[in-house]
Each structure stands twice: as structure tokens, then as C-alpha cells.
Amino acid sequence: MDVHQRLEWMKNNTRETREAAKQGVQTNYYGTKHVTQALLPLLLSSSDGRIINVSSSFGLLRHFSDDEVELRQQLDDVDGLTEKRLDELLNAFLEGFDDHTAEGGTAGFSAYKVAKAAVNAYTRMLARRHPALRVNCAHLGYVRTDFAMNSGLLSPEEGARGVVEVALLPNGGPTGADFAEGQLQASFV
Numbered sequence: 001m002d003v004h005q006r007l008e009w010m011k012n013n014t015r016e017t018r019e020a021a022k023q024g025v026q027t028n029y030y031g032t033k034h035v036t037q038a039l040l041p042l043l044l045s046s047s048d049g050r051i052i053n054v055s056s057s058f059g060l061l062r063h064f065s066d067d068e069v070e071l072r073q074q075l076d077d078v079d080g081l082t083e084k085r086l087d088e089l090l091n092a093f094l095e096g097f098d099d100h101t102a103e104g105g106t107a108g109f110s111a112y113k114v115a116k117a118a119v120n121a122y123t124r125m126l127a128r129r130h131p132a133l134r135v136n137c138a139h140l141g142y143v144r145t146d147f148a149m150n151s152g153l154l155s156p157e158e159g160a161r162g163v164v165e166v167a168l169l170p171n172g173g174p175t176g177a178d179f180a181e182g183q184l185q186a187s188f189v
Contacts, residue, residue, distance in 0.1 A: 021097045021111035025090055028115035033083075033122060043133060052167050053123045055137040057180055059116025061189045075117050076189065078124040086118055086125075120178065120188045127176030134173055137188075138163045139180040154181075 016024075032053055043049035064072040074081065074089055093114050120137050127135040140159035144152035152159075162182035178185040 016111055018094070018097045022094055024111040025094060025115045025118075028112060029090065029118040029122070032119050036122075036126070040130075044130065048171055049130075049133040050167055051123075051126065051133060051135040052163055053119050053135075053137050054163060055119050055123070055139055055178075056112070056116045057139045058113050059118075059120055060178075061117060063113055064117070071114070072117075075121045078121055078128065081121055081125060083122070083125065086121060090114070090118055117188075124176045124188070131175065134169065134175045136166055136175060136177045136179060138166045138182075139178070141181045 036051060036053070039051075043051065061072050061076055071089060071093065074085070093111075097111070123135055123137045127133070140162060141154045142152045143154045143156055143159035144150050145156065159181075162179065165182035166179045174184060178188050
């Protein structure tokens with residue numbers, strides 16, 4: 001199986017409970033946000049501050065289904081999106097999370113996808129708010145981890161290489177951008 005087939009298999013053969021969804025959003029979005037807020041004063045005092053938020057290609061907006069169009073549009077509207085509105089969207093997502101399906105949970109990694117899309121939106125908002133900083137997202141690639149059931153194609157060291165490459169971009173490099181395995185991507189869609 002290639003990477004897309006493996007992800008599709010995992011999405012179709014995994015169930016996510018409401019509690020797991022809450023924990024996933026807390027870890028993947030709010031954990032990122034809280035650490036960033038704590039370090040922001042130090043980064044702003046630097047002549048070359050950089051924030052690299054670890055995201056996932058699974059959080060790209062193209063992975064949102066037809067019944068998630070409104071959420072997708074709001075996450076893509078970074079000009080109109082605020083942190084308060086982003087929190088409201090995540091709360092609404094969690095309140096509507098259904099863990100009472102016949103299979104015992106919602107299929108796939110919907111909370112992971114939404115949390116990583118929120119990280120992407122938050123990254124773009126930070127980049128706009130703090131133009132002196134380089135604020136970007138980096139996707140590691142499909143890495144052999146417990147989360148990927150050790151089915152990833154890259155070692156953890158290979159996955160980390162892309163994040164380091166983004167952190168070491170030259171001064172004046174891109175900000176508010178999306179990188180996958182160290183390569184600049186066209187968009188967050």
C-alpha cells in the first residue's frame with residue numbers, strides 16, 4: 001500500500017470517541033497555542049524569531065468532507081478569523097461530535113484533522129499579526145510512530161529533517177507558509 005492507501009485504511013478502520021476527540025484537540029491545537037503564547041515574548045525580542053508548528057497533511061482543507069464545508073470555509077478565511085472565533089469553531093465541533101454510531105465512534109481521525117487544520121489557521125493568523133517573525137507549518141510526512149501504527153514510510157529522524165530545514169531557512173524567508181517534508185507547498189487547501 002502507498003501512503004494514501006494506508007491513510008485511507010486507517011481512516012476507515014479506526015473509531016474515535018468524544019473523549020478521544022477532546023483530548024486530541026487539546027493536545028494538537030491548544031497545546032501548540034499555549035506553548036506558542038508562553039514563548040512569544042522571547043521570540044519577539046529576537047532579531048530572527050521563528051515558530052515552526054508541526055502539522056499534518058491530514059489537516060489540509062481538501063480532506064474535509066462535503067458535510068464539513070462551512071467549517072472548511074471558516075478555517076480558510078484567515079482574514080476574518082480570530083482566535084476567539086477559532087475557539088468557538090472547535091467547541092462547536094466537539095459539541096457536535098458523535099460517538100454513538102453503531103460502530104462505537106466516529107470514523108477516521110476527524111478530531112485530529114480539525115485540530116491540525118486549526119493549527120494551520122492559527123499559524124497564518126500569527127504570521128499576519130507578527131510579520132517580523134517567521135511563522136510556518138511543517139508536515140513531517142508519514143512517519144513510523146505509534147499513532148501511525150508503525151506503518152509509516154519515514155523514520156522519526158527522516159520526519160524531523162523537514163522541520164529542521166524549515167527552522168533553518170535563511171532570514172527573510174517565507175512566513176505563514178506550509179511545508180511538507182521541508183518543501184514549500186502551494187497552499188493549505
